[in-house]
Amino acid sequence: MSAIKSRRAPTKGDQREQALLDAARAVFRDKPIGQVTIDELAGAAGITRSGFYFYFESKQALLAAVVDQGIAEADSEMAEWLGSAGHDRDSLRRGLAAGLARWKVDGRWLREAFLAPDPGPDVMQIRDRLVGQGCTLFSRRIERDARAGLTVGGPPDLLAKMAVSLRSAMFAEVYADPDAFDEEELLDTLTDALLRLIYGSGPRD
Template identity: 40%
Template sequence: MSPAPAGRRRGPSKGDLREKAILDTARDLLSRKPLADITIDELAAGAEISRSSFYFYFDSKLAVVVALLHGLSGEVSRDAGPWLDGTGPDAEALRRSLAALATLWRDQGRLLAGALAAAPGCPPIARWRAALREAHVERLAARITRDRAAGHAPDGPAAHVLAAMIDDLRSAAFAAATDPEALVDDLVTVELRMMYGNFRVHHPDE
């Protein structure tokens, strides 16, 4: 057989496809029932492999969950850039960022809520949550510092303290919500007032 032409990209391997099938199965099952009710047999069946073959790709159900969470990390922060890198009380930029996050919570709420609940007693998930939180808090604290220096925002709690409060608030709110998208306008108001004081937020329907 002739070798593949130089520079030609090879497609995903059979192992890559099976690993993706396991992850896709887990994502589908989580949209319908709690993580605790999902079994290894279901994950293997959904990927059309045997239970013993499952362990070639993941050593536990937890490993599948952690892989899914890391896959979501980019989505969680993807639409936050225009808000986090901007300046001033830009309600529309914050609304777009929170709306994207709300959509993610709507689609992946079981996985995200389960991860937040499990984090205190599960080191792999705790590390994922800590890294995600630290990245958001650092960028939000930098924005708060810029806005205070420019006179856009009043002095208050230390920038990192305030940023951490905002991150914890939105995570708790989305985790408890039955309709995450309905929270967006209220979160815009609360977060802007936490950062800028008695700021009047105009909602799109006003």
């Protein structure tokens, strides 16, 4: 008996929606989000303006989907460390290296979506929802280690928010000035700083 496939193949609609997401990421790399028009996004994806509205009701809805995708990628990058316990420095550093590589490509819109002090009400609404979502897996991991007596103490959700904020702030610094830091040194220092924040010491202390 042949195996039953658990997932259908992508439809043309799926492919067009993904094309819009890919096009949006490319456009947002070059221009501030507020200056990008729906006609520009539709044209970059090779569809009409009415075609755009078939998939997304607004530019903000498309941006939310792009940011959702970015959060999923960040979670995937950190999955090895998030699924382990204790310091596990090597997997944390690998996850941070993958995240930094993504920020070096998409840093313009990631910085605007997550770090700009006044990105506008639509982007701020998306930010508030997704920053909380992005901290959840960090918080759960810290909670597990707290129950094992490994962490410094303190609310896991607050430690998670601090860790995620520090990661994003440093990645944004690298995007803004790629020559300001030695990349390997930055990754080592950031890895050890996060471990000390959560555990009070690094694995080599």
